[in-house]
Amino acid sequence: MNGSHYVELLAEKLKIHMAVHNCTIFMQHGAPCHRSKVAKTFLAENRIKVLDWLGNGPDLNTIENLWTNMKNKVAEKHPSSAKDLVKVIKEVWVKEISQQFCRNLVHSMPRRPQEVIKNGGGSIKCCLWLKIL
Numbered sequence: 522m523n524g525s526h527y528v529e530l531l532a533e534k535l536k537i538h539m540a541v542h543n544c545t546i547f548m549q550h551g552a553p554c555h556r557s558k559v560a561k562t563f564l565a566e567n568r569i570k571v572l573d574w575l576g577n578g579p580d581l582n583t584i585e586n587l588w589t590n591m592k593n594k595v596a597e598k599h600p601s602s603a604k605d606l607v608k609v610i611k612e613v614w615v616k617e618i619s620q621q622f623c624r625n626l627v628h629s630m631p632r633r634p635q636e637v638i639k640n641g642g643g644s645i646k647c648c649l650w651l652k653i654l
Contacts, residue, residue: 527554527555547570549571587618598612598613
């Protein structure tokens with residue numbers, strides 16, 4: 522997606538979405554289309570407050586660890602077509618991502634900020650948590 526297409530989506534949906542959810546501040550991450558000049562101009566001209574977001578801040582979201590694990594398991598299967606990819610993703614999700622793994626990720630949350638502090642505010646390597654779990 523480029524900045525222009527992103528602005529089209531914002532123009533069509535953002536104000537109504539914010540009104541429905543009673544939001545006054547818009548949050549987006551640092552994707553290139555979000556940082557584009559056209560997107561920044563659109564948000565400024567429409568007086569939409571944007572939450573400041575660290576470009577490379579530590580990602581404490583456990584779902585990122587889950588997606589990395591999932592991606593690695595799918596890659597090991599070497600799907601050869603889009604149809605095969607969908608099949609492999611479903612198989613990995615059902616057979617190889619356990620409820621216990623997900624629980625362990627959630628239970629790791631109290632330790633994550635401590636690791637970020639130990640790391641001087643930097644990111645925590647995903648593999649660190651996969652080894653602990």
